Amino acid sequence: MDFHGKTAVITGGANGIGRCVAENFLDKGASVAVIDTDAARGAQMKEKYGEKLLFFAGDVGEEKTLDAFAEAVLSCFPKVHYLINNAMPSMGGILSGCGYRDFEYALRVGVTAPYYLTMKLKDRFGAGAAVVNISSSRSGQSQPDTESYTAAKGGIAALTHALSASLAGIARVNAIAPGWIDTSQWHEGCPAPQHSAPDRFQHPVRRLGRAEDIAKLALFLCGEDAGFITGQEIFADGGMSKLMIYHSDCGWSYQPGS
Numbered sequence: 001m002d003f004h005g006k007t008a009v010i011t012g013g014a015n016g017i018g019r020c021v022a023e024n025f026l027d028k029g030a031s032v033a034v035i036d037t038d039a040a041r042g043a044q045m046k047e048k049y050g051e052k053l054l055f056f057a058g059d060v061g062e063e064k065t066l067d068a069f070a071e072a073v074l075s076c077f078p079k080v081h082y083l084i085n086n087a088m089p090s091m092g093g094i095l096s097g098c099g100y101r102d103f104e105y106a107l108r109v110g111v112t113a114p115y116y117l118t119m120k121l122k123d124r125f126g127a128g129a130a131v132v133n134i135s136s137s138r139s140g141q142s143q144p145d146t147e148s149y150t151a152a153k154g155g156i157a158a159l160t161h162a163l164s165a166s167l168a169g170i171a172r173v174n175a176i177a178p179g180w181i182d183t184s185q186w187h188e189g190c191p192a193p194q195h196s197a198p199d200r201f202q203h204p205v206r207r208l209g210r211a212e213d214i215a216k217l218a219l220f221l222c223g224e225d226a227g228f229i230t231g232q233e234i235f236a237d238g239g240m241s242k243l244m245i246y247h248s249d250c251g252w253s254y255q256p257g258s
Helices: 016-027 039-052 063-076 100-124 147-166 197-201 211-222
Strands: 007-011 031-036 053-057 080-085 125-134 171-178 233-236
Touching: 007 016, 007 100, 016 031, 016 039, 016 080, 016 211, 031 039, 031 063, 039 053, 053 063, 063 100, 080 100, 080 211, 100 125, 100 147, 125 147, 125 211, 147 171, 147 233, 171 211, 211 233
Parallel strands: 007 031, 007 080, 031 053, 080 125, 125 171, 171 233
Antiparallel strands: none
């Protein structure tokens, strides 16, 4: 895929999956605008990529920040071709006392910001524009104490198909729902996650996901080969959410807590 002459806008693009997506776009010729709270990492990316990268330090959970970021993007680039809504905090849930402000902040970052930024940029979308929202396999399944994150990911999954209808003829809109992804190499000084053979084998593909798996899918969904795909939430979880495991099945046993 060749993205020379294209512009991609990526939220939460200084670390993790967002950084991997940003660098893949840059390496394939695109100009990229990133917003993230990690100014130090942004400065390092800017030093590496120079004028091909616009880095904006800020919190997408704040309306004024989104206004300023959109203005900066539109001042630097004549058109926006791809918008990747990736930023998302984890604020816990009902068991850890996630209160009104924290829960509402998670929804602002995970749902309101993608909607608002799409609205701010849509009039400058170029031909063949695409929006890719980063959802999660947790939009359809949960662990305890994940309500803020899960609600936001469920919200952006629904927002995806709503936007795909509203932006018909303007941009295709899809979501990627990652599963267990090892992003350690895209976080400075972050150790690889501890996992065992059973952790790998509960995935039908027999491994954990990598940030590159999500980046490659994002770039595919932005490219011309995905021109007939819109309104979809595509699970990239190694098949984990489709594998049914019962107590004593495949040597696995469930030991409930007290």
